[in-house]
Amino acid sequence: MTENATRDLFPxxxxxxxxxxLRRQPAHGYALVQHIQQRSNNLLQVEEGxxxxxxxxxxxxxxxxxxxxxxxxxxxxxxxxxxxxxLRHLERQISSFERMxxxxxLVLNPVDSPAS
Amino acid sequence: MTWxxxxxxxxxxxxxxxxxxxxxxxxxxxxxxxxxxxxxxASREARRAFGNQTLVEERSRAVWQWPTxxxxxxxxxxxxxxxxxxxxxxxxxxVTLALxxxxxxxxxxxxxxxxxxxxxxxxxxxxxxxQYGDNPAWQSxxxxxxxxxxxxSFEDVAAFNFAxxxxxxxxxxxxxxxxxxxxxxxxxxxxxxxxxGRFFHASDEHGTNSAPYVVLTWAYWHSRFHxxxxxxxxxxxxxxxxxAIVGVAPPEFKGTLLFISPDFFMPIANQQELGGGDPKDRSxxxxxxxxxxHLKPGVxxxxxxxxxxxxxxxxxxxxxKQVAHKSTKISRVSGLTAFVSGVRAFVAGLTLLAGLILLxxxxxxxxxxxxxxxxxxxxxALRLALGASRKRILRQLLTEAVLISLAGGAAGLMGSMALLxxxxxxxxxxxxxxxLPVSPDAKLYWFALALALVSGFLFGIVPVRQVIRAxxxxxVKAGSGARMGRRVTVRDVLLALQIAICAVLVTSSLVAVRGxxxxxxxxxxxxxxxxxxxxxxxxxxxxxxxxxPAMQRRMIEAMQSIHGVQAVGLVNDYPPLVxxxxxxxxxxxxxxxxxxxxxxxxxxxxxxxxxxxxxAAGTSLLAGRSFTWQDDKNAPAVAVVNRTFGExxxxxxxxxxxxxxxxxxxxxxxxxxxxEDGKYQALTEDQQPAMFLPFLQTPTSSAYVVVRAQRDPQxxxxxxxxxxxxxxxxxxxxxxTWNRLLETVLFPARVATMALGVLGMMGAMLSITGIFGMAAxxxxxxxxxxxxxxxxxxxxxxxxxxxxxRAFKLLVVGSAAGLLLGVLATRVLASIVYQATPRDPLVLGxxxxxxxxxxxxxxxxxxxxxxxxxxxxxxxxx
Numbered sequence: 001m002t003e004n005a006t007r008d009l010f011p012x013x014x015x016x017x018x019x020x021x022l023r024r025q026p027a028h029g030y031a032l033v034q035h036i037q038q039r040s041n042n043l044l045q046v047e048e049g050x051x052x053x054x055x056x057x058x059x060x061x062x063x064x065x066x067x068x069x070x071x072x073x074x075x076x077x078x079x080x081x082x083x084x085x086x087l088r089h090l091e092r093q094i095s096s097f098e099r100m101x102x103x104x105x106l107v108l109n110p111v112d113s114p115a116s
Numbered sequence: 117m118t119w120x121x122x123x124x125x126x127x128x129x130x131x132x133x134x135x136x137x138x139x140x141x142x143x144x145x146x147x148x149x150x151x152x153x154x155x156x157x158a159s160r161e162a163r164r165a166f167g168n169q170t171l172v173e174e175r176s177r178a179v180w181q182w183p184t185x186x187x188x189x190x191x192x193x194x195x196x197x198x199x200x201x202x203x204x205x206x207x208x209x210x211v212t213l214a215l216x217x218x219x220x221x222x223x224x225x226x227x228x229x230x231x232x233x234x235x236x237x238x239x240x241x242x243x244x245x246x247q248y249g250d251n252p253a254w255q256s257x258x259x260x261x262x263x264x265x266x267x268x269s270f271e272d273v274a275a276f277n278f279a280x281x282x283x284x285x286x287x288x289x290x291x292x293x294x295x296x297x298x299x300x301x302x303x304x305x306x307x308x309x310x311x312x313g314r315f316f317h318a319s320d321e322h323g324t325n326s327a328p329y330v331v332l333t334w335a336y337w338h339s340r341f342h343x344x345x346x347x348x349x350x351x352x353x354x355x356x357x358x359x360a361i362v363g364v365a366p367p368e369f370k371g372t373l374l375f376i377s378p379d380f381f382m383p384i385a386n387q388q389e390l391g392g393g394d395p396k397d398r399s400x401x402x403x404x405x406x407x408x409x410h411l412k413p414g415v416x417x418x419x420x421x422x423x424x425x426x427x428x429x430x431x432x433x434x435x436x437k438q439v440a441h442k443s444t445k446i447s448r449v450s451g452l453t454a455f456v457s458g459v460r461a462f463v464a465g466l467t468l469l470a471g472l473i474l475l476x477x478x479x480x481x482x483x484x485x486x487x488x489x490x491x492x493x494x495x496x497a498l499r500l501a502l503g504a505s506r507k508r509i510l511r512q513l514l515t516e517a518v519l520i521s522l523a524g525g526a527a528g529l530m531g532s533m534a535l536l537x538x539x540x541x542x543x544x545x546x547x548x549x550x551x552l553p554v555s556p557d558a559k560l561y562w563f564a565l566a567l568a569l570v571s572g573f574l575f576g577i578v579p580v581r582q583v584i585r586a587x588x589x590x591x592v593k594a595g596s597g598a599r600m601g602r603r604v605t606v607r608d609v610l611l612a613l614q615i616a617i618c619a620v621l622v623t624s625s626l627v628a629v630r631g632x633x634x635x636x637x638x639x640x641x642x643x644x645x646x647x648x649x650x651x652x653x654x655x656x657x658x659x660x661x662x663x664x665p666a667m668q669r670r671m672i673e674a675m676q677s678i679h680g681v682q683a684v685g686l687v688n689d690y691p692p693l694v695x696x697x698x699x700x701x702x703x704x705x706x707x708x709x710x711x712x713x714x715x716x717x718x719x720x721x722x723x724x725x726x727x728x729x730x731x732a733a734g735t736s737l738l739a740g741r742s743f744t745w746q747d748d749k750n751a752p753a754v755a756v757v758n759r760t761f762g763e764x765x766x767x768x769x770x771x772x773x774x775x776x777x778x779x780x781x782x783x784x785x786x787x788x789x790x791x792e793d794g795k796y797q798a799l800t801e802d803q804q805p806a807m808f809l810p811f812l813q814t815p816t817s818s819a820y821v822v823v824r825a826q827r828d829p830q831x832x833x834x835x836x837x838x839x840x841x842x843x844x845x846x847x848x849x850x851x852x853t854w855n856r857l858l859e860t861v862l863f864p865a866r867v868a869t870m871a872l873g874v875l876g877m878m879g880a881m882l883s884i885t886g887i888f889g890m891a892a893x894x895x896x897x898x899x900x901x902x903x904x905x906x907x908x909x910x911x912x913x914x915x916x917x918x919x920x921x922r923a924f925k926l927l928v929v930g931s932a933a934g935l936l937l938g939v940l941a942t943r944v945l946a947s948i949v950y951q952a953t954p955r956d957p958l959v960l961g962x963x964x965x966x967x968x969x970x971x972x973x974x975x976x977x978x979x980x981x982x983x984x985x986x987x988x989x990x991x992x993x994x
Contacts, residue, residue, distance in 0.1 A: 029136050030143040048144070048165050049172035052137060056179040068132075078136055 012093065014046065014054045015063075019082055019090040022064060028077040029055065055080065063089050133176050141166055188515065195516040205488065206520065208885060209481055213524025213571065214531065215878055216477035221532035221564045223470040226539075227463045229374070229554035235451050236368045238307045243449040244270075244417055245408025246424070247456075255401035257384065259431055259439065260299075263407060266427045269420035270409035274298065274305035276372060277405045279382055280549075281818075282390055283656040283848055285353035286340075292656075292848055293336065294549045295380040296371050297387040300327065303365075305409050306372070312337075313348035313363030316383055324395055327383035330359040334367040336379035354382065355390050356658040372408070374451035374553040391655035391817050398431075398438035399780060402699070408449045421446040436712040437780065451553075462868065468941075469624070469875045472617045476879060478571045479614040480886040482578035483607040485517060487893045489579030496583055509583055517576025518569065525568025529561065536560075544863055578606060608922070611890050612930040618883035619934020619967055624941055625876025626962045627953070628869040635865060640693060641758070641794015643734030644854035648823045648832050649691065650675075650840065651850035655817040665815045667843070669745075672726055672821060674839040678832070681825040685729025688816040692723070694857045698797035703807065704778040705765065711780055720761050720805035721796040724814040730756075730791060732822040740773040740789030747810040753779075754810065756789040761805035785809075799861055822854070829853055880970055887974035891923045895978040899985055907987035919982035920975050931967040938963070 021027060021035045032055075033048050058064045063086035071077040082090070141162045148158035163169070199206040237243070246254045254260060257275075264273040279295040300318035308315070316329045330352065332341070341347045351358050359382065370377040384404070385395070393400040411420055424444045431439045450456045489496070496509055536556045544550060652671065654664050668686055675684040690697040702716035727743045730736075738759060747754055755777075757765075762772030769790045776786050793803055811819070825832055833851040840849045859866075895902070902915055910918075939955075953959075 028139075030140045033140070047167035048140065049137070049167035049169060052133065052172050053175040053179060056133070056176040060179050075139065076135070077139060078132060 014050065015058060016090065016093045016097065018051070018054060018058065018080075019063065019086055019093070022080055022082040023087065023090060026079050026081040028071065028079050032080070058086070062086075129180060130173075130177060133173060137166075137169060137173065141169075188511075191512050191515040192519055194512065195519045198516060199519070202488075205484065209484065209520045210524045210527060212477050212480060212882065212885065213521055213568070214527035215881075216474040216528070217521075217525045217564055217567050217571070218528030218531040218535075219473050219875065219878060220470045220567055221529055221560055222535050223463070223466045224563050225532065225536040225554050225556050225560055226552070227467060228557075228559060229552065230452065230459055231463055233553075235372060235374075235449060236370070239410065240449065242410045243306075243408055244411055244420060244446050245406055245449045246444060247447060248406050254407050254428075254444070255404055256398050256438075257395040257400070257403035258398045259428075260404045260407055262431055263424065263427050264299075266430065267420075267423050269411060269415045269423040271412055272301050272305050273407050273409040274302040275384065275404045275407040276302060277384055277387060277392070277403060278376075279378075279387060279390055279392070281651075281653055281656070281850075282354050283356075284380070285356070286350075287352070290353070290846075290848070291340070292850075293340075293379040294376075295330075295382055296378040297384040297390075297392065298381050299384050302381070303331075306369075308369050309366065310363040311366040312345055313361070315363055315365075316381075321383055321385045323385065325386050325389045327385050328357065328359045329362045329383060330354065331362060331381040332364050333370060333377065333379060333381070334365055335370070335377065337364045340379075355653075355656045357386075357389050359386075370553075372406070372449065372451060375550050377549055377551060379549070391653060398435050406449075417446050436710075439713070458864070462864075465941075466871055466875075469621060469872070472620060473875060473878055473882070474567065474571060476614045476617040476882045476886075478574045479610040479617075480575075480882050480889070481517075481520070481571075482575035483610045483614075483886065484889055485513070485575055486579045486582060486605075486607050486610075487889065489513065489582050493582070497587075506584055510580055513579060513583065514573065514576040518572035521568040521572030521575075525564050528568075529564040532556075532564070533560070544859075544867075578610070581606075607890065608926060611886055611923075612926045612933075614886045615883050615927055615930025615967075616934035616937065618879040618970070619931045619963060620938040620941060621872075621876045621879030622966050623935055623938025623959070623963050625869075625872040626959045626966070627938075627956070628865075628872040630956060630959055631953075632862075632865050632869045635799045635862065638799070639792075639794070641735055641792055641796075642692060642854075644858055646824055646826050647732065647734075647854040648825070648829055648836060649850075649852050649854055649857060650821040650823065650836050651819075651852070652821065652840065652847060653818040654847070657844055657847045659817060664817050665812050668726070668811070668815075668819060668821075670843055671840065672728070674843060675821060675823050675836060678823070678825070678835045678839065680827045680832075681823055683728055683731035683824045685732035685822045686726035686811060686819050687729055687733075687822060688724035688811050688814065688819045691733070691820050691822065691854065691857070692721075692794060692796045693799070693861045694820075694854075695860050702780050703765070704780070706776045706778060706784070708778065711778065711782060713780075716780075717765050717777070718761065718805045720757070720807045723806065723808045724811040724816060724819075725808045726811050729808075729822065732824045734824070735791050735794065738790045738792060739769050740787070742789055743808075743810045745812075748812040751813075753783050753785045753813060754788045755785045756791055756808040757787055758791055758806040759793045760803050761807055762787070762790045764805055797861075799865070880966070884970055884974045887923055887927060887971060888978070890926075891920055891975045891978035892981070894922065895919050895982045899982075902982055903985045903987040906985055912983055915982055915985075916979050920979055923975055923978075924971060927967065927971045931964070934967075935960070935963050 017036050018032060021032055021039075027035060029051060033046075033051055036044070036046065055064070055066075058080075059066060062083060064080045065083055066078050066080050068076060068078050141159075144162035144165060145155070145158045148161055149155055153161065166172070235243070248255075254263060254275075260273070260275045264275075267273065276296045276298040279297040281292055282295055283290050284293040300316055300321040303310075303315040304317060310331070311334055313331075315331055316327060320327045320329060332347070337343065337347065347361050348363060350361050352361060353359070365381070371381075382390070387403075388395055393402050395403060397403075411417070421444060424446060428439070428444060447456070452459050499509060500506065533556050536554050539552050540554045542552060544552070650671070652668075654667055659667055672684050672686055675681060689699065692698070699722050700719045701722045702711075702713050703718055703720060704711055704715060705717045708715050708717070725743065727745055727747075730742050737756075740756070742756060743754070757772060759769060762769045765777060766772040766775045766787070772787050772790050774787065776784050778784055791808070794806070795801065796804055796806055821836075823832065823836060836851060837849060840847055898919065902919060905918060906915060
């Protein structure tokens with residue numbers, strides 16, 4: 001079940017959304033999930049847990065960094081922050097995603113296609 | 117960040133992750149509660165929304181892992197948990213493999229020492245030489261000199277001979293030491309460097325007895341001189357002659373024979389004064405043991421052989437009376453001399469048998485694993501149904517197999533190392549400088565590891581098909597008993613194969629044991645029981661010339677005066693069948709005038725004996741007389757011959773007595789008596805002619821006095837020792853029973869029998885466990901069916917037949933195949949074990965009885981279990 005849910009997104013989509021959220025402001029895991037859900041108007045049914053393997057991958061490739069701190073609710077939380085490398089990666093990802101999205105739209109809306 | 121550094125950070129990472137995840141769920145729960153949900157519902161909803169927590173954790177961790185290795189590690193941990201659950205199975209499997217891999221490792225260690233490893237000298241690969249016994253031409257020192265100077269194939273040719281039983285007197289004490297007499301260029305040809313001091317060289321030799329130098333081996337320097345570097349330059353007495361110690365050989369250099377490590381090296385030019393023969397005598401085939409040298413670059417062994425052949429043809433033409441030339445083989449210097457083919461055949465046989473053991477063990481474990489996989493088919497089906505991939509399940513099963521094989525390999529390796537270490541310090545024949553050149557090294561570890569992995573995969577893949585074919589739905593629905601219908605399963609084939617292998621091993625070990633027993637009770641032509649031998653080399657105490665036979669006669673008379681002694685005799689050099697030593701010479705018919713070796717009528721063994729020898733040895737006189745003290749130097753030359761000699765040269769025993777023949781030097785010899793045939797050099801030899809000459813006519817300083825007495829050997833030896841001491845206190849004497857001395861000739865047969873016996877036992881054990889496993893398994897699977905049969909009135913006989921019929925069928929088929937193979941295989945044995953023949957009703961019967969017994973032992977418990985089935989309780993269970 002879990003696999004199907006993540007497969008609904010294309011590979012790298014979750015990472016991209018995490019990086020974008022973190023670009024706006026550093027956050028801990030739960031806040032990230034809420035942010036992504038709210039921004040997508042709950043259209044993306046991401047299983048909450050799948051965020052964590054993605055975060056670990058980003059940590060490992062040093063696109064984000066993490067720091068333990070105390071939250072507003074006085075809890076010990078790990079706050080993630082995007083790194084310079086993360087920013088560069090995000091920009092590349094977004095531009096390549098936009099190109100891909102454009103291509104897909106052209107295929108799906110043949111009326112706009114110059115070939116017709 | 118490297119994965120290596122990660123390992124240390126990892127537990128922290130994992131803790132962080134856990135904390136984060138629980139915080140996440142907590143926060144979600146609180147939010148839901150805030151939205152008005154009950155706490156219990158909120159908590160459940162939070163978990164649902166989160167998804168599979170374990171999986172998330174696993175995946176998050178997987179990001180940091182070195183994936184394959186760690187999942188294998190996980191598999192291994194799971195496998196060891198599984199095995200701990202069935203310790204009986206695990207222990208049986210590990211022990212089986214430990215035995216099989218251990219046996220292979222021991223055989224490999226022996227093969228490595230004897231066959232794979234060449235002599236420990238630089239560039240041993242281009243070292244070629246003549247073999248002992250291959251051609252008598254190269255056995256004399258004068259001929260060696262011609263070979264060295266006339267050949268065009270070798271860079272230089274060196275030679276060596278034994279200098280055994282030399283009294284080495286350091287001034288403090290005189291002990292008997294064993295050395296090599298080597299040519300001056302020996303060390304230079306071998307390209308060895310001294311550890312201390314210097315070696316002797318060709319430039320040190322200036323003719324007979326001109327180079328009184330001695331080089332110690334490192335081991336002897338270590339044990340007798342306690343690593344004292346000041347021994348270099350010191351003088352010692354060798355058989356009373358002064359020699360200067362010039363150097364010590366390096367520890368890794370132990371001479372040019374694998375089995376015999378000398379204590380010292382002395383120049384071969386000096387061997388005459390230590391009791392060797394005349395170096396100028398071309399017919400003295402005791403002058404040189406083997407010759408060897410590095411081939412010149414570009415010269416092939418075949419060219420070298422032709423070249424050496426040309427030199428020997430020249431020698432034969434020039435010295436027709438002294439030199440006989442057959443053909444010369446040139447071979448790599450193996451350190452095994454003439455035994456090389458025998459040793460290699462034996463090692464190859466052992467390797468084959470040990471390989472069979474391993475194969476049988478793998479077959480055994482393979483069927484155990486298949487049975488285990490069948491028993492676990494429900495578990496496997498469940499895992500398949502829950503989404504595990506077949507690949508993953510197979511990897512799990514293989515991991516289990518490899519884990520077992522590695523554990524077995526480790527245990528087997530440890531056992532074999534211990535055994536090989538014991539073997540390397542073992543002195544098979546006390547007092548003789550003979551040892552097994554085995555030294556386990558890193559190669560052995562790799563070999564054992566490779567064997568373990570290969571056998572692990574071999575038996576691990578047996579259940580693969582079973583798992584791949586498994587249909588989870590069917591299995592879960594019907595239970596594991598559903599697939600019992602197949603007619604011939606892999607397990608049946610494996611079991612039959614294993615029984616066949618076992619039968620081969622049992623057959624060959626029985627053949628070997630029978631052969632050994634026969635050779636122990638065969639007729640040697642003398643009676644070794646109740647005899648004590650006194651080996652005395654008068655040269656050690658400085659005797660020479662006429663003093664030698666005079667002293668020997670005094671010794672014989674002194675022995676006769678010991679209480680309880682029945683007969684005393686003396687034999688020159690070595691008695692028959694001792695240290696595989698024997699001298700053969702050419703003899704000619706009386707009418708032959710051209711006494712060249714090609715015209716010889718026979719090549720009998722030659723012994724010089726005293727009056728009374730036949731009585732002491734227990735050899736019966738068939739015709740004529742034995743020697744008297746009157747048969748001395750001034751009397752006409754006479755001889756006693758054996759039956760074969762008499763019949764071959766004179767036609768019959770009766771014609772032989774009184775007839776004349778000639779020796780190579782032209783001496784006319786009259787036959788005065790004929791004795792029974794015997795064995796002279798080896799138990800496996802064909803019946804050979806032999807002649808006995810009076811020792812007074814052929815005096816030699818080295819001899820054995822044979823004393824026959826029905827007394828406690830210990831007391832007798834003491835009495836003999838004190839008699840010798842009474843005659844000359846400084847004369848070393850070596851006392852042994854004849855039977856003890858015979859151990860050398862029986863040694864190969866004994867070792868072969870021992871090795872085969874052990875392998876045969878292992879094969880038998882394996883087949884017992886194999887049959888037992890199979891029978892027990894099939895009985896337990898069919899308990900219900902047996903119960904129903906019993907309830908329907910089946911007889912006990914029918915129950916046993918139903919339960920074990922298959923096991924017995926397999927046993928019969930396997931045994932028959934194995935017996936056939938065993939009979940074929942034991943032909944190899946005949947060269948090592950005297951009279952080893954598989955066409956022996958006792959052996960064939962023995963194999964059949966042994967296999968039947970094995971079958972009975974192995975099926976006894978399962979049969980009892982089948983018979984004690986209680987149909988009621990069984991049927992009630994389901």
